[in-house]
Amino acid sequence: MESKAELRHRMRRQRRQLGLCERTRAARQLTAVLRRSRWYHHSHRIACYWAMDGEMDLGAFLQRAHQDGRVIYLPVLQKKPTKSLRFYQYRPGERLRANRFGIPEPRPRQANRIACRDLDLVLVPLVAFDQQGHRLGMGAGFYDHTFAFLRHQRGRWRRPRLLGIAFSFQRIVELPVEPWDVPLAGVATERGLTRCQIENRSCSSNPNRS
Numbered sequence: 001m002e003s004k005a006e007l008r009h010r011m012r013r014q015r016r017q018l019g020l021c022e023r024t025r026a027a028r029q030l031t032a033v034l035r036r037s038r039w040y041h042h043s044h045r046i047a048c049y050w051a052m053d054g055e056m057d058l059g060a061f062l063q064r065a066h067q068d069g070r071v072i073y074l075p076v077l078q079k080k081p082t083k084s085l086r087f088y089q090y091r092p093g094e095r096l097r098a099n100r101f102g103i104p105e106p107r108p109r110q111a112n113r114i115a116c117r118d119l120d121l122v123l124v125p126l127v128a129f130d131q132q133g134h135r136l137g138m139g140a141g142f143y144d145h146t147f148a149f150l151r152h153q154r155g156r157w158r159r160p161r162l163l164g165i166a167f168s169f170q171r172i173v174e175l176p177v178e179p180w181d182v183p184l185a186g187v188a189t190e191r192g193l194t195r196c197q198i199e200n201r202s203c204s205s206n207p208n209r210s
């Protein structure tokens with residue numbers, strides 16, 4: 001069986017090989033998928049990411065969401081506590097600066113910071129995912145550490161909702177589950193949005209109603 005490291009390597013390579021046309025079309029389709037979702041309509045404060053390494057680009061979505069009156073946030077890497085992220089507001093057009101991985105991030109001004117618990121929706125970059133809502137990321141554990149508090153929440157009310165973002169080819173049958181994995185509420189690709197039933201860990205495909 002393919003190890004996590006091998007799978008990560010294969011998916012990242014495949015992702016980087018997508019052509020510009022295909023990427024642009026997928027990003028446009030994803031924008032439509034997200035904007036017609038129930039979760040989008042109920043979310044005011046939305047954390048996005050700045051794409052790298054061939055990831056699904058959220059640039060188009062971010063512009064539209066801003067026009068729709070949503071407040072957009074981007075992650076900023078923290079030195080302490082290690083491997084954690086903080087989120088700062090981003091208005092399209094604002095200047096960003098590259099972090100140590102070369103990913104553009106906002107200047108960390110206190111007035112623009114939001115506590116993770118106050119976000120409504122977090123769009124999480126995926127390297128791979130399965131239909132149970134398990135995710136494979138870059139392997140550094142930033143999202144798992146930052147949103148570890150969600151693992152202890154029970155009941156219907158969870159904030160923020162973590163929504164994985166990927167190309168549909170990144171879906172695999174089953175990923176190994178780690179104790180620290182923070183479950184996704186759903187996954188959105190250019191083909192639609194799939195909600196994951198976090199409580200019983202099964203997943204239902206529900207492209208238009210989420």
Ligand SMILES: Nc1nc2c(c(=O)[nH]1)N(C=O)[C@@H](CNc1ccc(C(=O)N[C@@H](CCC(=O)O)C(=O)O)cc1)CN2
Nearest residue numbers: 049050051052055075101103125137138140141142143
């Ligand atoms: N767009 C985007 N932003 C993000 C993430 C992400 O996955 N995508 N992250 C999600 O966690 C965090 C950053 N995590 C990252 C983890 C590893 C690498 C990376 O490129 N690793 C290189 C080796 C880098 C080095 O050590 O110099 C590699 O694996 O090739 C980049 C970002 C926060 N921001």
Ligand SMILES: Nc1ncnc2c1ncn2[C@@H]1O[C@H](COP(=O)(O)OP(=O)(O)OP(=O)(O)O)[C@@H](O)[C@H]1O
Nearest residue numbers: 135136137138139140141142143144145148178180
């Ligand atoms: N809550 C936690 N407590 C302790 N260790 C953690 C926790 N969350 C993550 N980790 C560590 O972080 C690493 C994350 O590994 P994993 O391969 O699951 O990352 P990933 O989910 O693919 O990546 P990412 O979260 O960066 O997108 C693991 O080595 C694990 O030891």
